[in-house]
Amino acid sequence: MPAESARRRKVAPSSSAQPAAPRTAPGEVEVRRSARRRRTVSAYREDGRTVVLLPARMSEAEERRWVGLMLEKLARQEKRRRPTDEVLAERAGRLSAQFLGGRARPDSVRWVTNQNARWGSCTPAEGSIRLSHRLQGMPEYVVDYVLLHELAHLLVPGHGARFWELLEAYPRTERARGYLEGVAATARLPHAVDDEQDDGARAGEEGAAPANDPA
Structure with missing residues (x-):
């Protein structure tokens, strides 16, 4: 019997596991059992999936419980x-x-998850x-640059x-x-923070930069 084996599968919620667990790690969960492990359980993210390391002798019921807990x-x-x-x-x-004399005073600054083609x-x-x-x-320093880019738009429209x-x-x-240009080139995204290449893209909006440079 090999010292370590791996099984790769989707984890579905059970009545005993908290229902939020599968939503926290969309995609695949890979369970790896090791004869060298006696009691310890660990988990980490890897390439879009979650890897859970378990002792080889753990039961299926214990495995399901521990996967939910680790997620x-x-x-x-x-x-x-x-x-x-x-x-x-x-x-x-x-x-x-520090950089704009305190003149840029936004009313709202927040993270969003619906800007996949723009940095800001x-x-x-x-x-x-x-x-x-x-x-x-x-x-x-990259996040600071994008923030400053957008702050500057509160003072000056366009680029x-x-x-x-x-x-x-x-x-x-x-x-x-x-x-940002390097990241965008790797992902084959546009090369601007917001709309540096199209200042009139959105009426009243300055900072909607394509995914290489803030707007």
């Missing part, structure tokens, strides 16, 4: 690490004070800024010379743009 544990850990809208708004305030967007009439959740986990003069105050603008 919930991972979800809680990820939620704690996820930046909140409140933290994002505070960050925007600090950046505005800004609606000056509403004073609202939205950042794509895909930025979470990227280097801080003319005056707009870019504002962003010159941020020393990592070019580096951040290069990073």
Whole structure:
């Protein structure tokens, strides 16, 4: 018998497992049993799936219970690490004070999950800024650049010379743009933060950048 075996399958909720568990890890759950494991159970995310490591002698019922528990544990850990809208708004305030003289004062700054082709967007009439959740986990200087890009739109519409003069105050603008262009090229996405290539794309909205550069 091999020291470790793996079975790959979808996990369905059971009456004893919390129903939220499958929703926390959409896709596949791979269960790996190891004869070297006596009591410990662990889990991690890998390539879009969840891997759960169990002792070889664990029963099927125990396996189902532990898979549900580990999915919930991972979800809680990820939620704690996820930046909140409140933290994002505070960050925007600090950046505005440091690089824009505190003149950009958004009424709303939040993460959104429906911007897959743009890194950020800004609606000056509403004073609202939205950042794509895909930025979470990227280097801080990149997130700061996208935030500043959108903050600048509260002061200057479009992407003319005056707009870019504002962003010159941020020393990592070019580096951040290069990073986003690299990510976008790998994913074959557009190359702008919001709509740098089409300033009239959305009436009243400035920051809806294509997925390479904020707007």
